[in-house]
Amino acid sequence: MISGLTxxxxxxxxxxxxxxxxxxGTPFDCLVxxxxxxxxPVLAQAKxxxxxxxxxxxxxxxALIAEGVxxxxxxxxxxxxxxxxxxxxxxxxxxxxKIRLESARNPASRVWVDAKPxxxxxxxxxxxxxxxxxxxxxxxxxxxxxxxxxxxxxxxKADALxxxxxIAGAARFFNxxxxxxxxxxxAVLGIVSDFSGDNEFxxxxxxxxxxxxxxxxxxxxxxxxxASSFAGLRALIYADGKPPAASLRSQIMAFVxxxxxxxxxxxxxxxxxxxxxxxxxxxxxxxxxxxxxxxFAQEALGDPYAxxxxxxxxVSHRYDSVRFWNAGSAGSYFTAAPDGKRAVVHLLFYTDxxxxxxxxxxxGNYRTGKLWTLDGPEPRPIExxxxxxxVELHLPTVSQYAAAELEA
Amino acid sequence: xHGNYTRRDLLKAVSAGALLxxxxxxxxxxxxxxxxxxxxxxxxxxxxxxxxxxxxFDQIGGLGRIVKGKTVSVKINLTGAYTYRxxxxxxxxxxxxxxxxxxxxxxxxxxxxxxxIRILESAWATTDPLDEYLxxxxxxPRDIERAAPNVEFxxxxxxxxxxxxxxxxxxxxxxxYPGFDLNHAYEExxxxxxxxxxxxxxxxxxxxxxxxxFGMAPxxxxxxxxxxDDPAIQPGGGRQPFHTGYRQPSKSAPQxxxxxxxxxxxxxxxxxxxxxxxxxxIHLAIxxxxxxxxxxxxxxxxxxxxxxxxxxxxxxxxxxxxDAVSMAVMGFxxxxxxxxPPFETCDSTLRLAEDVGIGTRDLKRIEVAGAQIKDVLxxxxxxxxxxxxxxxxxxxx
Numbered sequence: 043m044i045s046g047l048t049x050x051x052x053x054x055x056x057x058x059x060x061x062x063x064x065x066x067g068t069p070f071d072c073l074v075x076x077x078x079x080x081x082x083p084v085l086a087q088a089k090x091x092x093x094x095x096x097x098x099x100x101x102x103x104x105a106l107i108a109e110g111v112x113x114x115x116x117x118x119x120x121x122x123x124x125x126x127x128x129x130x131x132x133x134x135x136x137x138x139x140k141i142r143l144e145s146a147r148n149p150a151s152r153v154w155v156d157a158k159p160x161x162x163x164x165x166x167x168x169x170x171x172x173x174x175x176x177x178x179x180x181x182x183x184x185x186x187x188x189x190x191x192x193x194x195x196x197x198x199k200a201d202a203l204x205x206x207x208x209i210a211g212a213a214r215f216f217n218x219x220x221x222x223x224x225x226x227x228x229a230v231l232g233i234v235s236d237f238s239g240d241n242e243f244x245x246x247x248x249x250x251x252x253x254x255x256x257x258x259x260x261x262x263x264x265x266x267x268x269a270s271s272f273a274g275l276r277a278l279i280y281a282d283g284k285p286p287a288a289s290l291r292s293q294i295m296a297f298v299x300x301x302x303x304x305x306x307x308x309x310x311x312x313x314x315x316x317x318x319x320x321x322x323x324x325x326x327x328x329x330x331x332x333x334x335x336x337x338f339a340q341e342a343l344g345d346p347y348a349x350x351x352x353x354x355x356x357v358s359h360r361y362d363s364v365r366f367w368n369a370g371s372a373g374s375y376f377t378a379a380p381d382g383k384r385a386v387v388h389l390l391f392y393t394d395x396x397x398x399x400x401x402x403x404x405x406g407n408y409r410t411g412k413l414w415t416l417d418g419p420e421p422r423p424i425e426x427x428x429x430x431x432x433v434e435l436h437l438p439t440v441s442q443y444a445a446a447e448l449e450a
Numbered sequence: 451x452h453g454n455y456t457r458r459d460l461l462k463a464v465s466a467g468a469l470l471x472x473x474x475x476x477x478x479x480x481x482x483x484x485x486x487x488x489x490x491x492x493x494x495x496x497x498x499x500x501x502x503x504x505x506x507f508d509q510i511g512g513l514g515r516i517v518k519g520k521t522v523s524v525k526i527n528l529t530g531a532y533t534y535r536x537x538x539x540x541x542x543x544x545x546x547x548x549x550x551x552x553x554x555x556x557x558x559x560x561x562x563x564x565x566x567i568r569i570l571e572s573a574w575a576t577t578d579p580l581d582e583y584l585x586x587x588x589x590x591p592r593d594i595e596r597a598a599p600n601v602e603f604x605x606x607x608x609x610x611x612x613x614x615x616x617x618x619x620x621x622x623x624x625x626x627y628p629g630f631d632l633n634h635a636y637e638e639x640x641x642x643x644x645x646x647x648x649x650x651x652x653x654x655x656x657x658x659x660x661x662x663x664f665g666m667a668p669x670x671x672x673x674x675x676x677x678x679d680d681p682a683i684q685p686g687g688g689r690q691p692f693h694t695g696y697r698q699p700s701k702s703a704p705q706x707x708x709x710x711x712x713x714x715x716x717x718x719x720x721x722x723x724x725x726x727x728x729x730x731x732i733h734l735a736i737x738x739x740x741x742x743x744x745x746x747x748x749x750x751x752x753x754x755x756x757x758x759x760x761x762x763x764x765x766x767x768x769x770x771x772x773d774a775v776s777m778a779v780m781g782f783x784x785x786x787x788x789x790x791p792p793f794e795t796c797d798s799t800l801r802l803a804e805d806v807g808i809g810t811r812d813l814k815r816i817e818v819a820g821a822q823i824k825d826v827l828x829x830x831x832x833x834x835x836x837x838x839x840x841x842x843x844x845x846x847x
Contacts, residue, residue, distance in 0.1 A: 322579075355578060359585035367535040367588075368749075399537050403588065425538070436538040 044152045045104030047072035047094055048213050049184040053192035054079040059087040061196055068210035069217050072096055074184050098156060108144050110137040110155035113175035114168055115371050115392050134371045134392045139249035141181035143237055146261045153181040159188040166205045167394045167442055170212040170416050174443035177216035178375050178388035180223050185209055212416045222386050225377035229260030230361050231353060232275045234294065236264050241282045247346035248279065257354045258363045258376045267293050277303035277357045281343040285311035299332030305353050307339030323356055367401040376404070383450040389443065396441040405432045408448035413437060415444045481807050483815040485510050486766035486775040490821045491740050492759065494550035503554050506765050509819035516641055516734055516767070518563035523570050523639035526552055527646045527662045529748055531574040532587040536749040539757045541587050544743040547647050549589040551738045551763070553597045555645060560598020567598055568635050572607030572665045575686050580605040606633035607685040608670045615671070615681065618729040622806045624707060625721035630729050631671050631703040641733045644769060648739030648760065648776050650830060652746045652753065653693065653719045655792035656782065658773035659735035660799055663726045664719070667692065671700045692722050716796030724802040727769060735772035737764040739779065744833050753846040755837060760828035770809030771816045773800055778823045781831035784811040791831055
């Protein structure tokens with residue numbers, strides 16, 4: 043049974059049980075307490091109020107805690123400019139891929155992300171983003187206040203209380219939309235791996251870096267492949283160090299035979315299919331098998347950044363599910379209801395100032411939509427430009443998170 | 451400095467200026483003047499666009515004589531990163547050459563017998579294939595690819611599909627650079643077409659078919675992240691060294707002629723454009739002004755304001771002539787020089803190109819076919835005056 047609790051890390055500076063009153067009207071019903079952080083009177087009163095008490099290493103049933111990162115554009119300390127990735131794009135930290143991986147591995151648990159404000163201090167705008175960066179992917183952030191904010195809230199300072207209200211509102215927003223957690227990722231590119239042992243670095247970094255491209259990926263644990271695992275995908279990456287077991291090889295090749303694309307390399311073993319011509323991707327030899335094709339790397343797959351970006355090109359941007367304009371550093375998670383007629387596209391904006399005049403192109407024949415944000419209880423209208431097999435959404439000015447709820 | 455001039459110095463300066471002006475006048479009189487066609491076209495609907503462009507090409511002597519049996523390279527304008535839109539406007543409506551104009555030009559070239567057509571642009575900071583970059587920009591490359599036989603795309607911001615960079619020298623010696631190392635596709639063609647967007651430009655005043663060629667230079671050699679000795683493998687960043695001269699191109703390429711020359715971007719950029727156009731002559735110049743933007747070359751410019759619909763395309767076989775007519779259509783005087791709109795803080799690329807004999811900017815010498823300038827005038831100059839009167843100077847000064 044997945045935990046429905048909403049975790050809050052009790053600040054060590056809140057020594058007086060009266061601070062529990064700050065939780066009134068918030069969704070926080072589980073206190074995560076570091077050793078010695080909460081005095082016994084606090085714990086006793088918390089229990090009296092029906093709150094659950096947990097520790098960073100002892101989550102309640104139905105939850106698991108994963109170490110995370112403070113989400114946002116990575117800034118080098120003391121520098122005005124954001125740190126950059128290999129292409130010069132600002133580097134974004136997000137917990138989405140880790141939550142999805144741990145959720146796939148532990149489907150009976152909700153993933154709680156343990157990430158404290160970077161350098162002990164966070165901007166007000168970054169708190170709702172931390173909530174959304176976990177909850178959009180089905181997890182929960184253990185709400186953790188920096189010392190200054192915790193102190194200011196306890197003292198009742200208006201600015202701090204406003205931030206506190208926004209954090210609680212963000213957490214409540216996701217709790218109120220439980221149906222969304224039943225939506226499945228609308229993935230284009232599947233990554234097949236055990237994501238552990240010798241494959242941990244490459245597999246996990248692939249998840250992280252494919253997400254940065256905004257290509258929608260599926261996590262496929264190789265010991266849990268079923269008949270439906272590859273449904274809806276255009277391509278698979280198999281980059282684990284050793285060749286796949288016979289049954290997995292057979293399943294993947296069946297996907298290729300029916301029209302899918304396999305991206306792999308010498309790790310696969312002898313190249314499958316027969317040589318093909320007329321296609322071009324530096325570093326890969328093309329082969330065909332049935333209705334599908336294989337992009338077979340000429341050298342061992344080892345660079346996750348290169349592989350993630352090459353894979354997106356091999357699939358082609360033609361099949362991008364989500365594309366942004368004017369969004370700055372943004373992330374997305376495209377999920378669809380089981381009937382396929384409704385979808386929610388989670389949109390995360392990692393710069394603190396939010397985003398203006400953002401256009402989002404979403405693949406699919408969606409004809410109506412509304413935009414949810416953390417700023418109010420009612421959805422906001424979205425201007426929609428309907429196109430063949432896609433819709434462009436023209437967003438109003440948004441802060442750190444928005445969700446486009448679409449219907450066919 | 452002025453205070454230290456002697457009368458003799460002054461006379462010398464005046465005489466030199468008079469001589470220079472006289473020389474310019476002489477050269478201007480001799481510079482090529484080819485017909486330029488103007489087409490009214492309010493939309494990118496192919497039903498309106500195709501006949502308008504076909505008629506325009508007929509008016510300048512027909513495409514067949516230019517492209518039949520030839521390999522044609524078409525430099526389009528996809529300036530800046532594809533992620534920027536002016537508001538919500540599609541990129542082809544504001545600052546990128548519209549894909550429908552590219553497709554129409556390709557289709558007409560194919561019908562006129564072009565043997566092979568290469569679509570070229572230096573895509574921002576990536577080695578992605580150009581057709582993939584177009585997809586990212588929200589454009590459909592298949593519409594272009596299928597418009598004629600043997601259509602290819604190449605991203606020219608790096609070595610690309612070539613084995614080596616091609617060295618193209620400036621016949622007149624060059625203002626800033628004596629020559630350039632460019633992607634092979636700029637040399638391996640019989641015909642070179644500049645297919646640009648009609649815009650103002652924050653640095654160069656005006657963007658037309660010549661300024662479009664600024665983007666030919668691969669940033670692996672000419673960019674901020676260019677290799678020091680040899681070209682970088684991956685393109686990254688923009689062409690800031692062209693603007694400010696703070697660093698030199700990779701040593702493998704021809705170096706700047708005079709390191710003591712002005713580092714002001716309004717001095718350098720127009721001259722480098724003239725050098726590029728001299729090194730890689732343009733055989734067909736097409737300026738897309740159906741829909742475009744005001745206030746600059748892209749949404750990132752602080753003065754950038756709005757999408758407008760001038761509803762015009764200008765084409766000719768001489769880029770200076772074509773740009774001169776385009777400027778006039780925009781309400782600017784093509785004979786203007788530094789200090790006069792749109793060249794308030796820069797030199798005129800047109801004047802510099804005219805001075806090296808590429809073509810005249812004098813409208814009196816240019817035959818205009820099709821629509822006349824007064825009939826299609828869309829007064830960017832007035833909009834510029836109005837905007838600058840309204841905006842704080844920090845937005846444009």
